[in-house]
Structures are given as structure tokens and as C-alpha cells.
Amino acid sequence: MPELTAEPETQVPALEVRGLSRIFGARKALDNVSFTLPRGAFLSIFGPNGAGKTTLIRVLSTLTPPSRGLEKASGAQVFGYDVVKDAVELRERIGIISHNPLLYPDLSAEENLRFFADLYCIADPQARIDELLEAVELKHRRMDLVRTFSRGMIQRLSIARALLPHPDILFLDEPYSGLDPHAADILDGLIASVRDQYTFVMVSHDLDKGLELCSHALILARGKVVLFEERGDIDREQFRVLYHQTVGLGVS
Numbered sequence: 015m016p017e018l019t020a021e022p023e024t025q026v027p028a029l030e031v032r033g034l035s036r037i038f039g040a041r042k043a044l045d046n047v048s049f050t051l052p053r054g055a056f057l058s059i060f061g062p063n064g065a066g067k068t069t070l071i072r073v074l075s076t077l078t079p080p081s082r083g084l085e086k087a088s089g090a091q092v093f094g095y096d097v098v099k100d101a102v103e104l105r106e107r108i109g110i111i112s113h114n115p116l117l118y119p120d121l122s123a124e125e126n127l128r129f130f131a132d133l134y135c136i137a138d139p140q141a142r143i144d145e146l147l148e149a150v151e152l153k154h155r156r157m158d159l160v161r162t163f164s165r166g167m168i169q170r171l172s173i174a175r176a177l178l179p180h181p182d183i184l185f186l187d188e189p190y191s192g193l194d195p196h197a198a199d200i201l202d203g204l205i206a207s208v209r210d211q212y213t214f215v216m217v218s219h220d221l222d223k224g225l226e227l228c229s230h231a232l233i234l235a236r237g238k239v240v241l242f243e244e245r246g247d248i249d250r251e252q253f254r255v256l257y258h259q260t261v262g263l264g265v266s
Contacts (some may be wrong), residue, residue, distance in 0.1 A: 109176035166197030
């Protein structure tokens with residue numbers, strides 16, 4: 015009998031979610047969520063407030079443990095890593111941009127990036143910091159304290175922080191929220207420049223932007239999957255109707 019070998023990593027999907035649930039008290043923030051996302055995909059997640067979008071991001075990025083799942087130990091794997099059992103190893107492969115920029119306001123832009131570069135043991139950190147500050151157009155403010163930055167500048171520095179370790183997957187929770195047009199254009203350019211290097215998972219309330227960027231779309235409502243499809247299979251008008259129907263559901 016031939017010896018069994020492990021499945022090549024390139025064949026492992028970016029996300030494998032099976033019967034994932036997260037319960038807070040009597041409320042199911044996630045209720046039996048299942049889908050599979052291939053490597054290199056861009057998933058846009060839509061849904062009304064309280065649908066479970068941010069909770070899903072937090073579970074997949076190991077920030078919040080799931081309550082239970084089917085088939086897999088936790089119900090969620092990222093590149094084959096279980097989000098509970100393998101959380102430490104998985105965090106090295108994840109970049110996250112959320113409502114909390116995860117920056118220190120009383121450190122400069124460069125000091126923030128150096129702190130995280132040291133955490134990730136990045137080789138030649140100065141070159142990587144210089145590269146990212148230029149990419150987010152903050153090189154001229156590198157020595158200024160983050161507490162003096164505008165919302166858009168903080169978001170741009172947060173993006174640089176997330177990209178520092180060359181993660182395999184980027185989780186973006188409403189990354190365009192509060193950005194002025196110039197900052198949004200910078201983010202568009204950044205995503206376009208690294209689009210083929212990462213898997214993306216983005217929460218968005220902007221249907222046009224989310225559908226423009228995505229390869230796959232997911233609608234959540236009351237913690238349940240209402241739709242999960244590849245963009246090429248989506249009828250935009252029907253998608254809009256379905257989305258607006260879910261907005262009326264609100265929180266259970």
C-alpha cells in the first residue's frame with residue numbers, strides 16, 4: 015500500500031468554514047456559517063448592522079473564539095490552520111485592518127512600524143518600513159506622533175502595519191470608512207498593487223465598491239449565510255434586491 019502524504023499546501027483553500035457558530039448569551043452572532051474560499055480570492059462580506067460580519071472577521075483572524083463548528087475542530091480553518099488549535103502559528107500569516115488601528119498614538123509612524131517589525135522578526139526592517147511609508151504616502155510624516163494624524167492618515171498607517179510581515183491573507187473591516195477621497199484613492203492603489211499577492215476578506219456596506227473589488231460575495235443576516243457566490247455568477251440587480259431585503263431583517 016502506498017504511503018499516505020499530506021495534501022500539498024497549494025491545494026488547501028484559504029478559508030474552510032463548516033457549521034461555524036458564535037453565541038453571546040442568548041444571541042447567535044454566527045449561526046451555522048459554511049463556505050469555502052480559494053487561495054488568491056477577494057471576498058466581500060455584506061449585510062445589515064448586527065448581521066455578524068465583524069464577528070466572522072474576528073473569529074477567522076483568531077481574535078474571538080468560535081462557540082462550535084461541524085466537521086472541523088473549531089468549524090474554521092485558514093490555510094489549513096485551525097483558528098483555535100493553531101492560533102499562534104496562524105497569526106503570523108494574517109494581516110488585519112479594523113476599526114481599531116492597533117497603533118500607539120504617542121509613538122511616531124516609524125516607531126509604530128518598527129515596534130511591529132520587531133514583533134514579527136522582520137529581516138531588514140528599515141527597508142520594509144521605508145517601502146511601506148512610501149506606499150501609503152506617509153514618508154514625510156514618519157517622525158510625527160500618530161495622535162497628530164487625521165483619520166485617513168491613521169488608516170493608511172494601519173494598512174502599512176498590516177502589510178509589514180507579508181501576510182498570506184488580509185482581513186479588512188470597513189477599510190474605507192471615514193476616508194477622504196484622496197485616502198480612498200491611495201487604498202485603491204495599494205489593493206491593486208498587491209491584489210495578486212494575497213487573499214482578501216473585506217466587510218463593506220458599499221455595494222458598488224465591494225462588488226467592484228471582489229471575486230466572491232457573501233451576504234450575512236442574523237448570523238446566517240443568505241448568499242455566497244462567485245462574482246461572475248451574480249446578477250447585480252437581483253443581488254441589490256436581496257441585499258436590501260436583508261437590511262430590513264436587522265438584529266434578531
